[in-house]
Amino acid sequence: MNTRRTPLFCDTGLATRIERAEAELIEATARAAHRRLADGRGFVIPLAGGLASFAQADSPFNKVVGLGFGGVPTAGELDEIEQAYTAVGAPVQVELPHLADPEIGVVLTRRGYRLESFENVLGIGIEDQYDVALPDGIAIRPSGDDELDQWLNLMADAVAAPDTQGVPWREEFPRDTYIEAERDSTAADVNRYVALHNNEIAGGAGLRTVAGIAQFAGAATLSAHRRHGIQSALLATRLSDAAAAGCDVGVITTQPASKSQQNAQHSGFDLLYTRAVLVWSARVKAA
Template sequence: MLFADQNLARRLERTEAQANANFVEARCRLSPESNATWIPVAGAYALFDGVESPLTQTFGLGLFEPVGAAELTQIETFFAERHAPVYHEVSPLADAALLALLPARGYRPLEYTTVLYRPLSPNDSLAAPPHNPELRTRRIGADEVSDWARTAAAGWSTEGAGLDDFMRAYGTISASSTGAAPFLAELHGQAVAAGGLFMHDDVALLMGASTVPAGRRQGAQSALLAARLRYAARQGCTLAMMGALPGSQSQRNAEKNGFRIAYTRIKWQLESRTT
């Protein structure tokens, strides 16, 4: 039985932090001019992936070591030197002193993310097989990164103008990151959905799932979820995790597939700097 305690939170937050750190390293490798980089501070990871990147923030703040004014100053200086905003995603299982410290330094709460988890075993019945016999799932090869990124971007194309190009670039880097295992779902031999998987120690992070408009309501996402969980279990992962907006369809789908809510994080934004 896995309980939603601080030990679990540390496993989950370290996995997501490492996934994003590996992404930042891939960005730096593929686009050195981006100056993407990251640093550890008091057990947390502070990542810079560009001024407007959603990965430019910290993960794990207050979960591994105490955080005071000196540590926050170090993090804030790291972002200020890169002319980037300062964001922290903080688990409610982190040091409770942050609840007073962050507002006092000019931070305000911005948004929530629910973190979900489920145990993994090679013997688990992870999900029902897809109803469509023409639907197939597989891990992509090293020479298919562009195809995977294009499929992933097409799935996000209905979410807003300009998102397709951003997600294609994001997907290319994500699929090229150390520890990544991207999957495709194909219908009648054509790629219709993409899903990301990252593994760190014995924890599998599910991320980046999308389906192209023409391939929706065919069971592709359920098939991708099952395929990634089975693969992670075979690789020795004993725990799977994912993030979702509270109360969203993604959260409901995860809970239907055996995931439980570990906690809901708060994202904090620095609005003003203290002297």
């Protein structure tokens, strides 16, 4: 990677591209959950350029995403999604970029939405090509469907031991629900990777490329194989593949001041913008 690079600047045009890619990922994954469960409870509702998604109970994909760059939601549109989430016993969780139309925050606050947390979106300008030199004993390869369960459990183990540095995640998800959600994400064309250390499976990661945006999904390393350069190897390999796919920007989402953010910035990612997480529920409104 170029060590003398210009930091990536994020204007509203780039933020729109990133949020659109995020909305497409959430929609594809939620619809896969709907097909799997076939219980009629799930929904995806378009909303002011973004969407409101409910995949299944306790899913990380139950959220409103992509708002801010396609107009301000009307009272009627917000009534519809609030009723939809209430019907399935879930709160409305809106992830709103700070680059969004400020009027949206005003509207949501007046309706009783409460600020609960933040998350950071970091990005990197992708070079034309990369020379990937892996440490001795480390190999990275695609992960096939024949080892999907092993890959899912590897990623679930990483989520079970989150960052202790910085601001903690506001939510925890049941292990089985998280695994099923990650399984559903294969319908969104998330490419899986496995890292080998001395021929043993030692880590994994994901990558999705769409419309020039490379979305870096979570990367995990088993504790027995840490501090051997596996995370750097997974990142370099995915950057190279993103370049080959014609992407110009890579993005990753972290908690503020977390070890994950620190590692991403050390690897060349820049902080692009922050999403505020605003939550509404019928119980809160009644109170």
